[in-house]
Amino acid sequence: MGHVMEKIMADVYVRWLRLGGHQVRFQVGTDEHGSKMEQTAKKEGMTPRELVDRNVQTFTSLYDRLGISYDVFIRTTDKKTHWPTVNALWRKLRDAGMLQKRTYTGLYCSGCERFLTKKELVDGLCPDHLRAPEEVSEENWFYALKKDADFLTDLLKNETLQIIPSSRSHEVLSLLERGLEDASFSRPTSSVAWGIPVPDDEGQTMYVWCDALTNYISGLGYFTDHEQKEWWESATITHVIGKDIARFHALLWPSMLKTAGIKTPEQILMHGFITSDGQKMSKSLGNVVNPVEVVEKYGVDALRFFLSHEIPVGNDGDFSWKRFSEIYQSKLGNQLGNLMNRVLTLMIKGNIEISPDMPHPTDMDKTITAKWKHYSGFFDSFSLSEAVQQAMDIVTFCNQMMQTHEVWNHERKNEFLSEFCESLRHIALMLLPFIPDSAQKMSKQLGAPYAESMLNRDFVITKELQTWGGCTDWTHVGTPEILFPKVD
């Protein structure tokens, strides 16, 4: 679920950028190497290759289903697209003197098949296997991260690299103050074989960092004959990651880029974790929520809306079926869906056309102008939940107007209804990055002339479209259909 939230957050943001007329490249990917993959494959009686191919299938079909509008999907096991960049980067880091081979000595538990720290031991024994770990030495390549401590401190302090939310930046800075450790960059092939071989050193396999982090630039073909540097050098780079891998993205990765002579990213957006009914999701507790299940029951947009609306960027959030159903019912169904329905029904029944001269200035018109302003402001600061709230505020406002003016038997009913339709048109546009399919359905029902094309990548919400009455060739509304039906 956390995984899904990350993709949805990124997708919402990307869609907003595209709708603003920006050129965007949206890359996602999977890290497919490592000993865990080897082990899992063994357990399931398949080769690592078969396992990762199966996993990628699962991911891509899930992303497609969720409407994640990525441009590039990078697989770290792709020898054609990913490996060349990684190998070239490794050599650059090595030639710059940042990679050194050292002997690592640690306490190895053969049960866990990994090194344990002293702190993990209970009475000198591995808590899981109740046996004493043995002291094992192995050769590792190390990345001399310590050398870049000052560079990184500056980078974060003057926000050349901005971390959102800023509290995480403090966290990373305090890590820096306490002193960095050099990072292990490889494993002997004898212990991990499923990975990218270290260039010019046959006995070693790359550890995750040089391999996986590099996906950001391997997706652009860096260090190959088909480099697309403009997407990095002249672009604003935003990484969207989980807080658990903060230090690697905020410290190790910028250092690697600097060493290779590539500019560092502008922003890192760190999201929190999702709990389930207040507890960490775990198999043993049986409270794991499968996003597919949610989508099957409520639809993609309901999930996208819930995550955007309920979980402020950067915070941890909670998923509970009860809350989900409440939000779906009340916000999407009763407030938004019902507003659409009541307005369109009145339009159709009264055989009313959209007024070519939208009355203004009115309270409604002023409200919407203000909401658009707040809306984009919140997007700029990655406050996605606040942004979506702006659209919902208009919904509430319309529902109030409808009631207080008893529009259904008001003498200026036609005018009011035109205003509501226009408001709904704006609401749909605002919701477009969040719940694209539903926003399009709304627009189609409203009869907005651009509705058909609004899911295209080059669709832009122009100034005119954002203006009150700015959609001039719009005359009729269509038939209302229930957007968010009740779900048991």
Add this chain to the structure above:
RNA sequence: CGCGGGGUGGAGCAGCCUGGUAGCUCGCGAGGCUCAUAACCUCGAGGUCCCCGGUUCAAAUCCGGGCCCCGCACCCA
């Protein structure tokens, strides 16, 4: 003294940085409306803002101390 997050009406949260009538969603109670997906609108009940001390004219908000919960293995993502 490992690090971090948190403790606000029944539930989930915002507010804290930049002190000054405690706000939102859901639920609950009463009333209204009837165009609409029994939806919508209005009003209301309900809170020692974890505890103790300090600063201040004034503290949920700042400072000090204490208590409690949750992450930082793996699984899951």
